[in-house]
Amino acid sequence: MVELYPEARKxxxxxxxxxTPSRADRERVFASLMATVALGGVxxxxxxAAKTGLLGKLAGQSALWVKAAVSVxxxxxxxxxxxxxxxxxxxxxxxxxxxxxxxxxxxxxxVALPAPPAAPSAQEPLPSASAAAxxxxxxxxxxxxxxxxxxxxxRSAELSLLRRAHEARRxxxxxxxxxxxxxxxxxxxxxxxxAERETLRVxxxxxxxxxxxxxxxxxxxxxxxxxxxxxxxxxxCVGK
Amino acid sequence: MAxxxxxxxQEDAESVLGNETDAExxxxxxxxxxxEFRAVYETYFPFVWRYAANRGVPPMAIDDVxxxxxxxxxxxxxxxxxxxxxxxxxxxxxxxxLRDYVRKRGNQKAGDSLDDQVEIxxxxxxxxxxxxxxxxVELLDELMSQMTELQREVFILCEIEQLSAVEVADMxxxxxxxxxxxxxxxxxxxxxxVTRHRAKRAWGDRG
Numbered sequence: 001m002v003e004l005y006p007e008a009r010k011x012x013x014x015x016x017x018x019x020t021p022s023r024a025d026r027e028r029v030f031a032s033l034m035a036t037v038a039l040g041g042v043x044x045x046x047x048x049a050a051k052t053g054l055l056g057k058l059a060g061q062s063a064l065w066v067k068a069a070v071s072v073x074x075x076x077x078x079x080x081x082x083x084x085x086x087x088x089x090x091x092x093x094x095x096x097x098x099x100x101x102x103x104x105x106x107x108x109x110x111v112a113l114p115a116p117p118a119a120p121s122a123q124e125p126l127p128s129a130s131a132a133a134x135x136x137x138x139x140x141x142x143x144x145x146x147x148x149x150x151x152x153x154x155r156s157a158e159l160s161l162l163r164r165a166h167e168a169r170r171x172x173x174x175x176x177x178x179x180x181x182x183x184x185x186x187x188x189x190x191x192x193x194x195a196e197r198e199t200l201r202v203x204x205x206x207x208x209x210x211x212x213x214x215x216x217x218x219x220x221x222x223x224x225x226x227x228x229x230x231x232x233x234x235x236x237c238v239g240k
Numbered sequence: 241m242a243x244x245x246x247x248x249x250q251e252d253a254e255s256v257l258g259n260e261t262d263a264e265x266x267x268x269x270x271x272x273x274x275x276e277f278r279a280v281y282e283t284y285f286p287f288v289w290r291y292a293a294n295r296g297v298p299p300m301a302i303d304d305v306x307x308x309x310x311x312x313x314x315x316x317x318x319x320x321x322x323x324x325x326x327x328x329x330x331x332x333x334x335x336x337x338l339r340d341y342v343r344k345r346g347n348q349k350a351g352d353s354l355d356d357q358v359e360i361x362x363x364x365x366x367x368x369x370x371x372x373x374x375x376x377v378e379l380l381d382e383l384m385s386q387m388t389e390l391q392r393e394v395f396i397l398c399e400i401e402q403l404s405a406v407e408v409a410d411m412x413x414x415x416x417x418x419x420x421x422x423x424x425x426x427x428x429x430x431x432x433x434v435t436r437h438r439a440k441r442a443w444g445d446r447g
Contacts (some may be wrong), residue, residue, distance in 0.1 A: 003430060007434055008427075011379055014373055015377045018376060019289070021286055028303065037311065037314055158446065159367060160442065193374075196374075232367060
């Protein structure tokens with residue numbers, strides 16, 4: 001039997017960790033879930049829109065349950081349909097939150113509105129524990145994993161450059177790290193990893209004591225409020 | 241007004257679900273007619289979330305899809321007969337919900353929208369780790385896209401979620417030999433892809 005190579009296993013473990021939800025995710029979804037159940041137990045598009053728009057924003061806060069209950073009451077009295085219609089069809093502007101004021105557990109409510117979820121399967125035959133599961137051909141959802149925008153192979157040189165920059169900073173050479181970050185910006189002006197590069201630049205500037213320059217570099221990053229880099233920035237000289 | 245139940249957060253789901261673990265089928269429920277929903281949620285939320293993500297649900301839709309799964313579980317948990325592991329049953333629910341999701345999503349071409357951006361969890365990791373996770377997730381997705389549908393399903397359930405071959409074969413209604421053949425093929429695709437990626441990265445480092 002072919003086994004996974006150690007390096008392949010390592011990649012899998014890292015990817016698995018990356019896709020393991022946080023406690024905030026767990027609480028946010030649970031709050032929305034209970035609200036949906038309380039609203040009738042079936043997530044109609046209206047209910048889905050309502051939960052995504054309002055209840056989702058409650059995630060990660062204290063007294064989550066109390067707020068969920070209050071929200072349900074508000075939604076009920078104000079008219080679920082009208083609210084949901086506006087939330088679902090209306091534009092959604094991203095919320096801007098100052099870096100330092102934002103916690104490490106970002107909310108997921110103010111990004112682009114996702115496609116409405118599938119209708120619940122409550123009316124459909126469900127896979128029972130015994131034998132109700134459909135056959136493979138019909139049951140497997142035809143969802144291909146999300147393709148990367150840029151092939152991984154094509155990113156090797158870019159990664160190498162960024163890695164050298166990280167290593168330079170770790171080795172106590174922030175000037176060299178800055179130089180490599182500049183080189184990266186010149187070579188890959190539209191890189192998907194610009195946030196990582198700019199974070200590195202901020203950290204290197206902090207190392208050099210150039211707090212004002214670091215703040216200027218961090219300015220575009222404040223809009224990435226859902227980025228995992230936020231906590232790193234908050235802990236740096238620009239977040240203090 | 242509808243009332244919302246307010247159970248406290250269950251930090252130790254095992255205390256409700258029981259700590260008996262079967263190597264073949266995962267954690268087992270204690271004796272009792274119906275598993276407690278909150279404990280099921282606490283225990284299996286990561287599994288459902290990862291399964292959806294690995295099946296290609298974009299980050300922007302994952303909350304809704306995971307919620308749909310647990311709405312169904314909430315409705316149907318009482319009818320769970322315990323003839324297979326709860327995880328197997330849940331995986332079946334996930335697959336049905338995902339099928340609905342795909343149908344609703346229609347023929348939207350992958351790669352067209354922000355939906356397709358790879359997102360990773362945000363828990364204050366450093367830039368180097370974030371980079372490593374991003375690359376690993378992209379590599380995983382790229383290599384899984386090179387697998388057949390069944391290979392991908394088997395790979396996710398067996399390798400990522402560590403379900404047993406018996407469980408997965410039962411869930412997919414294929415015999416164990418077929419399953420092992422698919423798993424072997426999926427591993428080969430993954431091994432080859434990681435090796436190729438490593439080689440190209442090493443070549444890039446030299447430059």
